[in-house]
Amino acid sequence: MPADEGLRGGVRPSHGDTQVEEGDMPIMTADRGRCQGWANCVAGAPDMFDIDDDGLVVLLQTEIPETDRARIDEVAHRCPVGALRATDS
Ligand code: SF4
Numbered sequence: 001m002p003a004d005e006g007l008r009g010g011v012r013p014s015h016g017d018t019q020v021e022e023g024d025m026p027i028m029t030a031d032r033g034r035c036q037g038w039a040n041c042v043a044g045a046p047d048m049f050d051i052d053d054d055g056l057v058v059l060l061q062t063e064i065p066e067t068d069r070a071r072i073d074e075v076a077h078r079c080p081v082g083a084l085r086a087t088d089s
Contacts, residue, residue, distance in 0.1 A: 025063040026086050028072065032056045034083040041084060044075035049084075057083060 028048065035057045041049040042057075048068075052058045064072050064086055076084035 027062055027089050029085050030057045030059050031083045034081045040078045
């Protein structure tokens with residue numbers, strides 16, 4: 001397993017923006033350097049986000065199905081430190 005993969009097969013980015021592009025779906029990025037572990041994202045979308053042993057966000061998946069885009073965008077906007085971003089690939 002690559003060093004940057006973590007909890008439950010999710011992507012565990014190092015500090016700074018990370019982006020994994022796979023296919024044509026929108027992509028979620030998480031800036032762990034900004035994350036303060038408030039877990040709003042986990043409460044809103046436990047299928048997409050988790051908190052690791054360091055108390056920081058970890059992505060459980062990076063691709064956002066179009067049917068989930070509005071829900072995930074809403075959750076990302078609720079991050080109090082702006083650590084989450086959904087971008088079109
Ligand atoms: S809501 Fe933002 S600050 Fe809170 S855990 Fe998620 S990414 Fe981190």
